[in-house]
Amino acid sequence: MARxxxxxxxxxxxxxxxxxxIRTQHDFTIVGIGKHLGVNPSSLYHHISGGKDEIINALRERIYKNIDLRSLQTRSPSWQSKLAAWVRAYxxxxxxxxxxxxxxIGQSVDDAPTLAIYEALASILSEAAIPxxxxxxxxxxxDSLVFGSAIDAGSPEPLWDTTAEGQPNLHRAVAMTRTPDxxxxxxxxxxxxxxxxxxRLVEESSTATTDFEAADRGR
Known part of the structure; x- marks a missing residue:
């Protein structure tokens, strides 16, 4: 028989x-994937031997693959610019x-792509001299900024169903701004x-270090 x-x-x-x-049911299981594809769930392990944990790591790799971390490794731009670029890219x-x-984010991070993303951020924070x-x-x-904004990007338009009588201040704000903006x-x-x-955190740390050194010299 031909294949x-x-x-x-x-x-x-x-x-x-x-x-x-995930899009339709907000989660997945091995059994659910098998049913969705019309195959025996056990056959999935021939391709994803690690089960659900491996699938999550593979999804992270797929979703994060277009993040350009190399551009964040140069010392030319300021740490502020690199931090902003990291947030936008992620x-x-x-x-x-x-x-x-x-x-x-519901599983401990041990996959290389995600760890690389956060190592790049930690490097930027070190460059900024954050304690x-x-x-x-x-x-x-x-993280709260990245994931909160990402969820917000998928919000319906308009997000708030307001009336001029019931919520006058919010209603005017909604009328003046499109969702993408x-x-x-x-x-x-x-x-x-x-x-x-x-x-401010860096400045406070620097001031505290200077004060400590001055006090130490005065002993």
Missing amino acids: PRTQLLSREIILDAALEL REAVAQNPAAIPIL EDQHLGVISML RVTSGLEMGIQAAVSYIE
């Missing part, structure tokens, strides 16, 4: 199915699949606020 011309199952087909289930990647965000004991707090803040301006405001906060 079918179309491959019935592959790693990419499995990932496509997982994303489709946010743009995850905004393509906003429904997948809970899946992407290392503050790094994870800053990373969490930037709202999302973009909100992201940029968040980036500016984050950069300003980090600059």
